[in-house]
Amino acid sequence: xxxxxRLQNVPSPYxxxxxxxxxxxxxxxxDRIVSIALFGSIARGDFKKTSDVDILIIMKDxxxxxxxxxxxxxxxxDELETIRDYLLDVGIYTGISPVILDVNEAxxxxxxxxxxxxxxxxxxxxxxxxxxxxxxxxEYIARFEGKRIWMGKRWMWFFKKxxxxxxxxxxxxxx
Numbered sequence: 001x002x003x004x005x006r007l008q009n010v011p012s013p014y015x016x017x018x019x020x021x022x023x024x025x026x027x028x029x030x031d032r033i034v035s036i037a038l039f040g041s042i043a044r045g046d047f048k049k050t051s052d053v054d055i056l057i058i059m060k061d062x063x064x065x066x067x068x069x070x071x072x073x074x075x076x077x078d079e080l081e082t083i084r085d086y087l088l089d090v091g092i093y094t095g096i097s098p099v100i101l102d103v104n105e106a107x108x109x110x111x112x113x114x115x116x117x118x119x120x121x122x123x124x125x126x127x128x129x130x131x132x133x134x135x136x137x138x139e140y141i142a143r144f145e146g147k148r149i150w151m152g153k154r155w156m157w158f159f160k161k162x163x164x165x166x167x168x169x170x171x172x173x174x175x
Contacts, residue, residue, distance in 0.1 A: 007038070007121065013092055014042055017083045018053060021096055022123050024076040025057065034058040034103045035130035038121040039112070052097040055123075056116065058130065062102040069100040106133065107175070109168040113137045114157055118148055129174075136173045140164055 007015045022036055040054030041047035062069055077096060087094055099112065106129075116130075117138045125131055140146075144167075145160035 032060045034126050036124040039116050043121045044119045050093045055098050057100045058106045060103050109171045133174050
Protein backbone atom coordinates (compact mmCIF):
# COMPACT_ATOMS: atom_id res chain seq x y z
CA UNK A 1 0.00 0.00 0.00
CA UNK A 2 1.52 3.32 -1.12
CA UNK A 3 -0.81 5.54 0.85
CA UNK A 4 1.95 7.58 2.44
CA UNK A 5 3.76 8.28 -0.84
CA ARG A 6 4.00 11.96 -1.60
CA LEU A 7 4.01 13.80 -4.88
CA GLN A 8 7.69 13.32 -5.74
CA ASN A 9 6.85 10.85 -8.53
CA VAL A 10 4.28 13.16 -10.14
CA PRO A 11 5.82 15.28 -12.95
CA SER A 12 6.35 18.91 -11.98
CA PRO A 13 3.71 20.59 -14.19
CA TYR A 14 0.99 18.45 -12.60
CA UNK A 15 2.62 18.60 -9.18
CA UNK A 16 2.50 22.42 -9.15
CA UNK A 17 -1.21 22.41 -10.05
CA UNK A 18 -1.97 19.85 -7.33
CA UNK A 19 0.13 21.58 -4.66
CA UNK A 20 -1.49 24.94 -5.39
CA UNK A 21 -4.97 23.41 -5.30
CA UNK A 22 -4.29 21.85 -1.89
CA UNK A 23 -2.80 25.13 -0.58
CA UNK A 24 -5.87 27.07 -1.68
CA UNK A 25 -8.30 24.52 -0.24
CA UNK A 26 -6.53 24.51 3.10
CA UNK A 27 -6.28 28.30 3.25
CA UNK A 28 -10.03 28.66 2.63
CA UNK A 29 -11.45 25.62 4.41
CA UNK A 30 -8.77 24.49 6.91
CA ASP A 31 -11.25 23.89 9.74
CA ARG A 32 -13.55 21.86 7.47
CA ILE A 33 -11.07 19.80 5.43
CA VAL A 34 -10.57 16.28 6.75
CA SER A 35 -8.64 14.59 3.91
CA ILE A 36 -7.41 15.24 0.40
CA ALA A 37 -6.06 12.51 -1.91
CA LEU A 38 -4.90 12.18 -5.49
CA PHE A 39 -6.13 9.14 -7.42
CA GLY A 40 -6.53 7.98 -10.99
CA SER A 41 -4.05 8.02 -13.85
CA ILE A 42 -1.87 10.84 -12.50
CA ALA A 43 -1.43 9.00 -9.18
CA ARG A 44 -0.71 5.72 -11.00
CA GLY A 45 1.71 7.36 -13.42
CA ASP A 46 -0.05 6.14 -16.58
CA PHE A 47 -1.57 9.48 -17.59
CA LYS A 48 -1.71 11.23 -20.96
CA LYS A 49 -1.51 14.92 -21.80
CA THR A 50 -5.31 15.02 -21.71
CA SER A 51 -5.74 13.24 -18.36
CA ASP A 52 -7.60 15.08 -15.65
CA VAL A 53 -6.35 15.38 -12.08
CA ASP A 54 -8.67 13.27 -9.90
CA ILE A 55 -8.82 14.58 -6.33
CA LEU A 56 -10.87 13.22 -3.43
CA ILE A 57 -11.82 15.93 -0.93
CA ILE A 58 -13.41 14.94 2.37
CA MET A 59 -14.91 17.83 4.33
CA LYS A 60 -17.16 18.54 7.30
CA ASP A 61 -20.53 20.27 7.05
CA UNK A 62 -21.12 20.03 3.32
CA UNK A 63 -24.42 20.79 1.61
CA UNK A 64 -26.31 17.73 0.38
CA UNK A 65 -26.40 18.93 -3.22
CA UNK A 66 -23.43 17.87 -5.32
CA UNK A 67 -23.76 21.08 -7.34
CA UNK A 68 -23.56 23.24 -4.21
CA UNK A 69 -20.43 21.36 -3.19
CA UNK A 70 -18.79 22.27 -6.49
CA UNK A 71 -19.94 25.87 -6.10
CA UNK A 72 -18.25 25.89 -2.69
CA UNK A 73 -14.83 25.27 -4.26
CA UNK A 74 -15.44 27.09 -7.57
CA UNK A 75 -13.35 30.12 -6.57
CA UNK A 76 -10.44 27.85 -5.69
CA UNK A 77 -10.68 26.22 -9.11
CA ASP A 78 -10.84 29.65 -10.76
CA GLU A 79 -7.60 30.65 -9.04
CA LEU A 80 -5.83 27.78 -10.82
CA GLU A 81 -6.45 29.23 -14.28
CA THR A 82 -2.99 30.84 -14.52
CA ILE A 83 -1.36 27.44 -13.94
CA ARG A 84 -3.79 25.80 -16.36
CA ASP A 85 -2.93 28.43 -18.99
CA TYR A 86 0.75 27.59 -18.56
CA LEU A 87 -0.02 23.87 -18.89
CA LEU A 88 -1.96 24.54 -22.10
CA ASP A 89 1.04 26.46 -23.46
CA VAL A 90 3.25 23.40 -22.91
CA GLY A 91 0.71 20.99 -24.44
CA ILE A 92 -0.93 19.61 -21.28
CA TYR A 93 -4.72 19.75 -21.42
CA THR A 94 -5.78 19.04 -17.85
CA GLY A 95 -7.94 20.28 -15.02
CA ILE A 96 -8.99 19.28 -11.53
CA SER A 97 -11.82 16.71 -11.29
CA PRO A 98 -12.89 16.76 -7.65
CA VAL A 99 -14.91 14.14 -5.82
CA ILE A 100 -16.26 15.96 -2.76
CA LEU A 101 -17.62 13.90 0.14
CA ASP A 102 -18.95 14.85 3.53
CA VAL A 103 -16.98 13.16 6.30
CA ASN A 104 -20.04 11.16 7.38
CA GLU A 105 -20.60 9.86 3.83
CA ALA A 106 -16.92 9.01 3.48
CA UNK A 107 -17.06 6.58 6.41
CA UNK A 108 -19.07 4.14 4.31
CA UNK A 109 -17.74 1.82 1.61
CA UNK A 110 -17.36 3.26 -1.87
CA UNK A 111 -15.93 1.39 -4.88
CA UNK A 112 -13.52 4.31 -5.35
CA UNK A 113 -11.70 3.16 -2.21
CA UNK A 114 -10.54 -0.03 -3.92
CA UNK A 115 -8.39 1.94 -6.35
CA UNK A 116 -7.31 4.44 -3.69
CA UNK A 117 -5.81 1.54 -1.72
CA UNK A 118 -3.76 0.54 -4.76
CA UNK A 119 -2.45 3.87 -5.94
CA UNK A 120 -3.93 6.77 -4.00
CA UNK A 121 -1.62 9.51 -2.77
CA UNK A 122 -2.79 11.13 0.45
CA UNK A 123 -2.04 14.85 0.29
CA UNK A 124 -3.62 15.93 3.58
CA UNK A 125 -5.11 13.76 6.30
CA UNK A 126 -6.32 15.21 9.59
CA UNK A 127 -6.11 12.61 12.36
CA UNK A 128 -5.22 9.94 9.76
CA UNK A 129 -8.90 9.67 8.78
CA UNK A 130 -8.36 8.52 5.20
CA UNK A 131 -5.34 6.39 6.07
CA UNK A 132 -7.39 4.49 8.66
CA UNK A 133 -10.32 4.14 6.26
CA UNK A 134 -8.16 2.80 3.44
CA UNK A 135 -6.26 0.50 5.80
CA UNK A 136 -9.61 -1.01 6.74
CA UNK A 137 -10.48 -1.26 3.05
CA UNK A 138 -7.21 -3.08 2.45
CA GLU A 139 -8.27 -5.66 5.06
CA TYR A 140 -11.50 -6.23 3.12
CA ILE A 141 -9.60 -6.61 -0.15
CA ALA A 142 -7.47 -9.30 1.49
CA ARG A 143 -10.53 -11.01 2.97
CA PHE A 144 -12.27 -11.13 -0.42
CA GLU A 145 -8.94 -12.08 -2.08
CA GLY A 146 -9.22 -9.14 -4.44
CA LYS A 147 -6.88 -8.44 -7.30
CA ARG A 148 -6.86 -5.56 -9.77
CA ILE A 149 -6.08 -6.56 -13.36
CA TRP A 150 -5.57 -4.50 -16.53
CA MET A 151 -8.26 -5.52 -19.03
CA GLY A 152 -7.95 -3.87 -22.43
CA LYS A 153 -8.27 -0.17 -21.68
CA ARG A 154 -9.06 -0.17 -17.96
CA TRP A 155 -8.39 -1.67 -14.56
CA MET A 156 -10.89 -4.23 -13.28
CA TRP A 157 -11.23 -5.81 -9.84
CA PHE A 158 -11.72 -9.54 -9.41
CA PHE A 159 -12.49 -11.30 -6.14
CA LYS A 160 -12.11 -14.99 -5.31
CA LYS A 161 -14.34 -14.89 -2.23
CA UNK A 162 -17.62 -13.04 -2.59
CA UNK A 163 -18.25 -9.60 -4.02
CA UNK A 164 -17.46 -6.59 -1.82
CA UNK A 165 -19.35 -4.31 -4.22
CA UNK A 166 -22.50 -6.05 -3.01
CA UNK A 167 -21.52 -7.26 0.45
CA UNK A 168 -19.97 -3.98 1.60
CA UNK A 169 -22.71 -1.75 0.21
CA UNK A 170 -23.85 0.38 3.17
CA UNK A 171 -21.08 -0.91 5.45
CA UNK A 172 -19.43 1.66 7.71
CA UNK A 173 -15.66 1.20 7.49
CA UNK A 174 -14.63 3.45 10.39
CA UNK A 175 -16.27 5.53 13.13
